[in-house]
Amino acid sequence: MARNRGGGRFQMSATPALVLAQIFAAAAITLMLVWILHFRGGVSLKAKNLQRLLNAHHVLMLFGPIISTGQAIMAFKTIPGRRKVRKLIHMLLNLAGLILGVLGLYAIFKFYSEVNEPADLHSLHSWTGIGVMGLYVIQFFLGFSFFLFPGAQKNMRTDMKPWHAFFGLVIFILAVFTSGTGLIQRFRFLNLLKEREAYVLNFTGIAIILFGIAVVMSVVLP
Amino acid sequence: MARNRGGGRFQMSATPALVLAQIFAAAAITLMLVWILHFRGGVSLKAKNLQRLLNAHHVLMLFGPIISTGQAIMAFKTIPGRRKVRKLIHMLLNLAGLILGVLGLYAIFKFYSEVNEPADLHSLHSWTGIGVMGLYVIQFFLGFSFFLFPGAQKNMRTDMKPWHAFFGLVIFILAVFTSGTGLIQRFRFLNLLKEREAYVLNFTGIAIILFGIAVVMSVVLP
Numbered sequence: 001m002a003r004n005r006g007g008g009r010f011q012m013s014a015t016p017a018l019v020l021a022q023i024f025a026a027a028a029i030t031l032m033l034v035w036i037l038h039f040r041g042g043v044s045l046k047a048k049n050l051q052r053l054l055n056a057h058h059v060l061m062l063f064g065p066i067i068s069t070g071q072a073i074m075a076f077k078t079i080p081g082r083r084k085v086r087k088l089i090h091m092l093l094n095l096a097g098l099i100l101g102v103l104g105l106y107a108i109f110k111f112y113s114e115v116n117e118p119a120d121l122h123s124l125h126s127w128t129g130i131g132v133m134g135l136y137v138i139q140f141f142l143g144f145s146f147f148l149f150p151g152a153q154k155n156m157r158t159d160m161k162p163w164h165a166f167f168g169l170v171i172f173i174l175a176v177f178t179s180g181t182g183l184i185q186r187f188r189f190l191n192l193l194k195e196r197e198a199y200v201l202n203f204t205g206i207a208i209i210l211f212g213i214a215v216v217m218s219v220v221l222p
Numbered sequence: 223m224a225r226n227r228g229g230g231r232f233q234m235s236a237t238p239a240l241v242l243a244q245i246f247a248a249a250a251i252t253l254m255l256v257w258i259l260h261f262r263g264g265v266s267l268k269a270k271n272l273q274r275l276l277n278a279h280h281v282l283m284l285f286g287p288i289i290s291t292g293q294a295i296m297a298f299k300t301i302p303g304r305r306k307v308r309k310l311i312h313m314l315l316n317l318a319g320l321i322l323g324v325l326g327l328y329a330i331f332k333f334y335s336e337v338n339e340p341a342d343l344h345s346l347h348s349w350t351g352i353g354v355m356g357l358y359v360i361q362f363f364l365g366f367s368f369f370l371f372p373g374a375q376k377n378m379r380t381d382m383k384p385w386h387a388f389f390g391l392v393i394f395i396l397a398v399f400t401s402g403t404g405l406i407q408r409f410r411f412l413n414l415l416k417e418r419e420a421y422v423l424n425f426t427g428i429a430i431i432l433f434g435i436a437v438v439m440s441v442v443l444p
Contacts, residue, residue, distance in 0.1 A: 010384050124406050124427045162232050177399050184403050188410040205346045
């Protein structure tokens with residue numbers, strides 16, 4: 001609100017936010033891998049390994065809708081080169097985020113179909129998770145058709161750009177929110193209290209939140 | 223990111239976002255009251271009523287750090303009158319949000335001290351909750367001293383404004399995030415699956431998220 005009055009602008013470049021984002025991304029990935037590999041026995045997409053299927057859901061969702069999407073958002077500021085190249089990399093990173101997200105959905109649906117748990121699709125996590133994936137798909141195809149191929153008219157693109165950026169950020173923040181609720185559900189599910197593992201899990205969540213804030217900051221700063 | 227290039231600006235006023243925010247706020251409050259009063263037996267700050275103490279935590283946090291803070295953020299666009307009046311109302315709504323938040327913290331600490339549960343302060347919800355309250359207190363006092371009393375120099379205020387607005391939004395989004403994780407914890411704690419109550423609880427969470435998005439949108443739109 002303040003930015004619209006008196007011309008107050010940020011007296012700082014986006015560089016520190018971009019650097020912080022990479023540090024928090026590395027921290028989140030490291031903590032997630034320590035958790036999954038050291039405490040939880042690794043990942044698998046085969047139905048025989050139920051716990052590893054659940055682990056695969058966590059890992060895929062972190063690398064996809066969180067890390068890849070965050071990198072896609074920052075690509076316009078991190079990737080050197082022409083604008084066309086940046087746009088292409090932005091699209092490819094989002095595509096990677098989307099594919100990993102769909103695989104992550106596959107892993108969790110497979111898990112629930114194996115355990116026959118009635119909790120299937122009853123949690124807020126599942127609601128926002130499926131909602132955010134749906135919005136992500138729509139956002140991707142709208143962005144692709146407007147800005148890449150076939151591409152809309154110049155003035156229409158100019159009108160759409162801030163909306164594309166805004167809803168992209170909203171979807172990303174919702175993904176961060178959803179990953180936090182997912183970690184909390186696993187926390188409760190495992191009933192891990194007072195254990196070292198609980199701290200690894202919580203710090204993974206904190207690292208993801210800080211990554212999210214840094215990504216948003218890198219967009220807002222000039 | 224797109225807004226910094228080619229001058230693409232939002233071709234829409236903030237009014238629809240402000241209206242939507244009030245609708246989602248009303249929905250969240252109604253659903254929360256239905257949940258707490260109809261399904262959960264009301265609120266109390268007395269230690270004898272353990273469940274009502276927990277209920278009080280939910281209600282206080284919704285009315286304080288979510289609704290009051292959200293209204294405070296929108297006050298610059300919803301309140302008619304001079305800028306000084308708006309600033310004062312912005313401060314008072316934040317003060318209300320802060321006081322209700324502190325009471326909400328009191329309720330949950332009292333609850334845990336009564337039940338002697340070892341889960342005390344081990345969840346991601348408690349970490350981000352206490353973190354966000356700490357940041358909120360700092361943000362309030364910095365804002366108060368820079369923009370109200372004693373007030374910083376004009377050019378310093380202009381430099382600070384976008385940061386104040388940005389971190390205010392970050393704190394608000396973190397509060398929305400934390401309330402979602404809190405609802406999920408209660409959901410798991412109560413083990414309510416396949417019941418009507420579960421839907422009331424989830425839709426409360428959805429209403430809070432939509433309120434959060436509408437508030438952020440009202441700030442971004444001109």
